[in-house]
Amino acid sequence: MNVQTPHNPYLQGPFAPVHAEVDAHDLPVIGELPRDLHGMFVRNGSNPRFAPEGRYHWFDGDGMLHGLRLDGGTASYANRWVRTRGFREEEAAGKALWTGIMERPDLSRRGGPFKDTANTDLVFHDGRLLALWWLGGKCHAVALPSLETLGVQDFKGTLKGGVSAHPKRDPITGELMFMTYGVMPPYLTYGVVSGEGEVVLREPIAIPGARLQHDIAVTERHTILMDLPLLWDPELLARGKTRVRFRRDMPARFGIVPRRSTDVRWFEAASCYMYHTINAWEEGDTVVLVGCRIDDPIPEAPDDRPIPHLDVLRLMPYLHEWRFDLATGEVKERQLDDVMTEFPRMDNRRLGRRTRYAYAPRIAAARELLFDGVIKYDTEAGTQAAYGYGPGRFGGEVVFAPKDGSSAEDDGYLVTFVHDAREGRSEAVVLDAKDVAKGPLARVLLPARVPIGYHAWWVTEPELASQKGAEGLRQV
Numbered sequence: 001m002n003v004q005t006p007h008n009p010y011l012q013g014p015f016a017p018v019h020a021e022v023d024a025h026d027l028p029v030i031g032e033l034p035r036d037l038h039g040m041f042v043r044n045g046s047n048p049r050f051a052p053e054g055r056y057h058w059f060d061g062d063g064m065l066h067g068l069r070l071d072g073g074t075a076s077y078a079n080r081w082v083r084t085r086g087f088r089e090e091e092a093a094g095k096a097l098w099t100g101i102m103e104r105p106d107l108s109r110r111g112g113p114f115k116d117t118a119n120t121d122l123v124f125h126d127g128r129l130l131a132l133w134w135l136g137g138k139c140h141a142v143a144l145p146s147l148e149t150l151g152v153q154d155f156k157g158t159l160k161g162g163v164s165a166h167p168k169r170d171p172i173t174g175e176l177m178f179m180t181y182g183v184m185p186p187y188l189t190y191g192v193v194s195g196e197g198e199v200v201l202r203e204p205i206a207i208p209g210a211r212l213q214h215d216i217a218v219t220e221r222h223t224i225l226m227d228l229p230l231l232w233d234p235e236l237l238a239r240g241k242t243r244v245r246f247r248r249d250m251p252a253r254f255g256i257v258p259r260r261s262t263d264v265r266w267f268e269a270a271s272c273y274m275y276h277t278i279n280a281w282e283e284g285d286t287v288v289l290v291g292c293r294i295d296d297p298i299p300e301a302p303d304d305r306p307i308p309h310l311d312v313l314r315l316m317p318y319l320h321e322w323r324f325d326l327a328t329g330e331v332k333e334r335q336l337d338d339v340m341t342e343f344p345r346m347d348n349r350r351l352g353r354r355t356r357y358a359y360a361p362r363i364a365a366a367r368e369l370l371f372d373g374v375i376k377y378d379t380e381a382g383t384q385a386a387y388g389y390g391p392g393r394f395g396g397e398v399v400f401a402p403k404d405g406s407s408a409e410d411d412g413y414l415v416t417f418v419h420d421a422r423e424g425r426s427e428a429v430v431l432d433a434k435d436v437a438k439g440p441l442a443r444v445l446l447p448a449r450v451p452i453g454y455h456a457w458w459v460t461e462p463e464l465a466s467q468k469g470a471e472g473l474r475q476v
C-alpha cells in the first residue's frame with residue numbers, strides 16, 4: 001500500500017504526512033512578533049515514517065513534533081520524529097513492521113499489540129518535555145529547541161507501566177497526575193508523580209469493564225477520573241475481538257479521588273462521552289468540571305472494526321459544565337455554548353484553580369476533523385470572542401503563552417499552526433489573548449507544511465532554561 005493511498009483522507013491534503021526533518025531560522029513574519037514573548041510552541045501529531053502496513057487509522061502514525069521557538073521578535077522552526085523503539089526498528093528495516101488499530105491485534109507481540117508512537121500529547125514536567133501516546137505508553141523525553149529524542153523518563157525507575165496522554169501537571173507543586181487503561185484488568189489505573197520526579201502512587205481504580213479512556217482533570221486537592229459508557233464490547237472482547245460501543249442507556253460516571261488516594265467517590269451524570277476536559281476546580285464543597293461533552297459519539301453501530309474510524313464517530317462536542325457536590329452527592333450540569341469546539345486549552349498556570357477563560361478550536365463543517373477558527377470563552381460573563389482563519393485555512397490546538405513577567409490569567413498570547421489548504425503551506429499564528437477577534441499580531445511563515453495534528457504545549461523561557469539532559473533517562 002502506498003502512503004498516499006487515495007482511500008484515506010487522513011493521509012491526504014492537510015493531513016498528508018511530511019517526509020523531511022527541517023531546521024530553519026529567522027523566519028519571515030507578517031505583522032510583528034511580540035517583544036515580550038519568549039518560549040517555544042511544540043505540537044505533536046501522527047506522521048507515518050513508512051507506508052502503513054494494512055488499513056491505516058489517523059491515530060496510528062509515528063509521532064512527529066513541530067516546534068516554533070519565539071525569542072522576543074524572532075522565530076525558528078524545527079520538526080523531528082520521536083525516536084520510539086518501534087520507529088527505530090522500522091528505520092532499521094526500512095519499512096513498516098507494525099499494523100495499526102484497524103487490523104486485528106497481535107496479542108503475542110512483544111511490546112505490543114500496537115506500536116507506541118508517542119504521537120498524541122506533550123507535557124513539560126521536572127525539566128523535560130515528554131511526548132505521550134493516547135493508548136498509554138512510555139514518556140519519551142525530547143531536548144529543546146532541537147526536538148531530538150533524549151530517552152525514556154521512568155522517574156528514577158519508579159514508574160511501572162505506561163502513562164496515557166493528558167497527564168495533568170500541578171503548576172504550583174509540580175506533581176503530575178496520570179491514568180492509564182487497558183482492555184484487560186486493571187481497566188483503569190491512577191497515578192501521581194511527585195514534584196521531585198518519583199511515582200508516589202500508582203493503583204488500579206475499579207470500574208465495571210473496559211472503557212475508551214482519554215483524559216482526566218485535577219483540582220487543588222482532587223483528581224477526576226471517568227467511567228464513560230464508550231466501552232469495548234465485552235462479548236466480543238471475550239472472543240478476542242476489540243470493538244467499541246456507546247451505551248446510551250448507561251450513565252456517565254465521574255470518579256473523584258483525593259489527589260494521593262484511590263478512595264474514589266462516583267457521581268452519575270447524563271450519558272455522554274468526552275475526549276477533553278478543560279479545567280476543574282473547587283468552590284467550597286463543590287468540584288466544578290468544564291469540558292467538551294459529546295452527547296452521542298457513535299450514532300450508528302460501526303462494522304466489526306477494532307476502533308470506529310473517525311468517519312463514523314460523531315464529533316459534536318459542546319462546552320459543558322458539571323458541578324459535583326461532595327457534601328450532598330448532587331450533580332448539576334449544563335451546556336455552556338452551542339458552537340462545536342474541541343481540543344480546548346486554558347492558562348496552564350491556573351490548572352486546577354478556578355479559571356474564567358478557555359481557548360477552543362472551532363470545528364469546521366468538514367468530513368474530517370478540521371478547525372476553521374478559535375473561540376475564546378469567558379465562562380463567567382457567558383460571552384465569547386472568535387477569530388476565523390479564513391476560507392481553506394485550518395488551525396490546530398491553540399495554546400496560551402504568557403507574556404514575559406505576567407501572572408494574571410489571560411495576560412499573554414495564543415499560538416497555533418494554521419494550514420492553508422489552497423496554497424499547500426503552513427504558518428504559525430500569534431494572537432493577543434485579550435483581543436482574539438482582532439486577528440493575528442503576527443503570522444510566521446513556515447519553511448515546510450505542518451500536517452494537521454493533535455496536542456501542543458507552550459514551554460516557557462524559564463522552563464527552557466531549566467531543562468535537564470539525558471542523565472537519569474532510560475534508553476528508548
Ligand SMILES: [Fe+2]
Binds near residue numbers: 165
Ligand atoms: Fe487528546
